[in-house]
Amino acid sequence: MPSLPDMTTPQVAELARQQAQAHPAHPTVPQPDEGQEALFETLLRIGDSALVLGHRVSEWCGHSPALEEDIALANVALDLIGQTQLWLGLAGEVEGQGRTADDLAYLRDAWDFRNLLICERPNGDFGHTLMRQFLFDAWHHEMLKGLAASSDPRLAEIAAKAGKEVAYHLERSSDLVVRLGDGTGESHRRMQQALDALWPYAGEMFLGDDKDAQMAARGIAPDPASLRAGWDATLRHVLTEATLQIPEGDFSHKGGRQGIHTEQLGYILAEMQFLQRAYPGASW
Amino acid sequence: MYAQLVKSEGTKAREEMTPEEIAFQERIDRGEKIEPKEWMPEGYRKTLVRQIGQHAHSEIVGQLPEGNWITRAPTLERKAILLAKVQDEAGHGLYLYSAAETLGVSRDELMKLLHAGKMKYSSIFNYPTLTWADMGAVGWLVDGAAIMNQVPLQRTSYGPYSRAMIRICKEESFHQRQGYAVMMKLAQGTPAQKRMAQDALNRFWYPSLMMFGPSDKDSVHSAQSMAWKIKINTNDELRQKFVDQTVPQAEYLGLTVPDPDLKWNEEKGGYDFSEPDWSEFFDVIAGNGPCNKDRLGARVKAWEDGAWFRDGLMAHAEKAAARRAQAAE
Ligand SMILES: [Fe+2]
Numbered sequence A: 001m002p003s004l005p006d007m008t009t010p011q012v013a014e015l016a017r018q019q020a021q022a023h024p025a026h027p028t029v030p031q032p033d034e035g036q037e038a039l040f041e042t043l044l045r046i047g048d049s050a051l052v053l054g055h056r057v058s059e060w061c062g063h064s065p066a067l068e069e070d071i072a073l074a075n076v077a078l079d080l081i082g083q084t085q086l087w088l089g090l091a092g093e094v095e096g097q098g099r100t101a102d103d104l105a106y107l108r109d110a111w112d113f114r115n116l117l118i119c120e121r122p123n124g125d126f127g128h129t130l131m132r133q134f135l136f137d138a139w140h141h142e143m144l145k146g147l148a149a150s151s152d153p154r155l156a157e158i159a160a161k162a163g164k165e166v167a168y169h170l171e172r173s174s175d176l177v178v179r180l181g182d183g184t185g186e187s188h189r190r191m192q193q194a195l196d197a198l199w200p201y202a203g204e205m206f207l208g209d210d211k212d213a214q215m216a217a218r219g220i221a222p223d224p225a226s227l228r229a230g231w232d233a234t235l236r237h238v239l240t241e242a243t244l245q246i247p248e249g250d251f252s253h254k255g256g257r258q259g260i261h262t263e264q265l266g267y268i269l270a271e272m273q274f275l276q277r278a279y280p281g282a283s284w
Numbered sequence B: 001m002y003a004q005l006v007k008s009e010g011t012k013a014r015e016e017m018t019p020e021e022i023a024f025q026e027r028i029d030r031g032e033k034i035e036p037k038e039w040m041p042e043g044y045r046k047t048l049v050r051q052i053g054q055h056a057h058s059e060i061v062g063q064l065p066e067g068n069w070i071t072r073a074p075t076l077e078r079k080a081i082l083l084a085k086v087q088d089e090a091g092h093g094l095y096l097y098s099a100a101e102t103l104g105v106s107r108d109e110l111m112k113l114l115h116a117g118k119m120k121y122s123s124i125f126n127y128p129t130l131t132w133a134d135m136g137a138v139g140w141l142v143d144g145a146a147i148m149n150q151v152p153l154q155r156t157s158y159g160p161y162s163r164a165m166i167r168i169c170k171e172e173s174f175h176q177r178q179g180y181a182v183m184m185k186l187a188q189g190t191p192a193q194k195r196m197a198q199d200a201l202n203r204f205w206y207p208s209l210m211m212f213g214p215s216d217k218d219s220v221h222s223a224q225s226m227a228w229k230i231k232i233n234t235n236d237e238l239r240q241k242f243v244d245q246t247v248p249q250a251e252y253l254g255l256t257v258p259d260p261d262l263k264w265n266e267e268k269g270g271y272d273f274s275e276p277d278w279s280e281f282f283d284v285i286a287g288n289g290p291c292n293k294d295r296l297g298a299r300v301k302a303w304e305d306g307a308w309f310r311d312g313l314m315a316h317a318e319k320a321a322a323r324r325a326q327a328a329e
């Protein structure tokens, strides 16, 4: 290996100083107002979750256990993709840099994604996919109820439309969780395993940060913690009927909503963004 | 076609027919529809089961080549359109299995025959989808060829099959237009996109011509199926119609049909064109196409991996019924 010049700290600092002199700093860009930035972030958080989960669900197309499931899962994925278009479309508008929903979906790297980690978890067996959907739907339903009451009418409108779709998603996933939980020994075991495996990804849905606090204070989006009671009630009701045990322990992985993801997201994006990356600027 | 090389059963000359069979044939000749509970010759029933089953299998195996690009679709809108299209194909499978059920064979039985390699599906789905342009080519050419065959089948003699075809044809023509729109976008796009479009046409042209099956002018099976109005046109008629319709569409896209001998024949009012390589066709039908093993393997895996799911739902339904019965006591 060829030897590198010594990279001692003073030398690096000196190099940087010389570079800065050769290329004067860009004119200062006006800072976006902080409220807009938090709103942009909020829209990415909900839009990216829909995008990434929609992607995962669509992976089943043609491979599910029954034709009826192929059709139903495609419906869920289609709803989520449609919601993504609305949320990310509005995010681009709020950001004001001329980015479209497609630009946001196809041209950001993983660290700029703000989805919940549970959305990027691999599909696993069909029980795993259904349980992930149920845990998410129960949250999504509460979240959209909150957003439908947003002080920002643009959010309220999207949430009202999406809320109708998600009410149906929740009805369907709850029903299947009950039937499989209280089905055969094997289906029960698989559903319990799925619940246990996904449980550590549930808590993130209710963890707020200061951006959430800002949004809640302005009545734009609900405080994530406030969604917990409704979610708990749905879970208790459905899982009891399904004869499944709510796992002990409240440890939770987190970071998705701040851009720190699992290894999975990079692969999802590599696949999803392939054409846009391989043929930059082409229109499809 | 979606039903290629369907053998028909019980070819009979009129003098060999029983009075019942004669009456049946006369109903068909008058254009009457045959309904599930009515008397029909066993050969008619068996041939229909084979044909409808093969058609249904084609719809569901047909989900796979296009499903292959859903997660890589280049925009959110394209992803949604493609997903909706593949979902329609699953729906077509459902209608057709239901039509077959009216003839006394269940969906599960038909699927088991498919998985065991005892029933076929269209040869076209054993070709790979290698680029995004294949999503255009499949919609344009494959759905286009399917429509060619299925529009006349709306008039088929068996009521449930005819009604399934009427529903399906509406959606298929939508698919074809969407496929063409994908091609159009590519043909008008960057040089790389245009190349992609041409490459897809090159690969899908002859396999699409094969969809109609080999020339059936000498086939007894075809003659019987046509007498029963299970088959309406000959394979060659449909292939000619398809070529005549498709060539101007390719020209409009600025793409070249990969056939140096293609030329307009004023006298017959249609194109002269090269036959596909039928030895390739028979290889594909025999299981040696580029994707046969993968396609069937994917269906078998979906079925086997899903067994616990289907059993679970069944067990729950039984428990729930038992509980209701107990509550009623
Ligand atoms: Fe179809």
Ligand SMILES: [Fe+2]
Binding pocket: B059, B062, B089, B143, B146, B172
């Ligand atoms: Fe089709």
Ligand SMILES: [Fe+2]
Binding pocket: B089, B143, B171, B172, B175
């Ligand atoms: Fe189609």
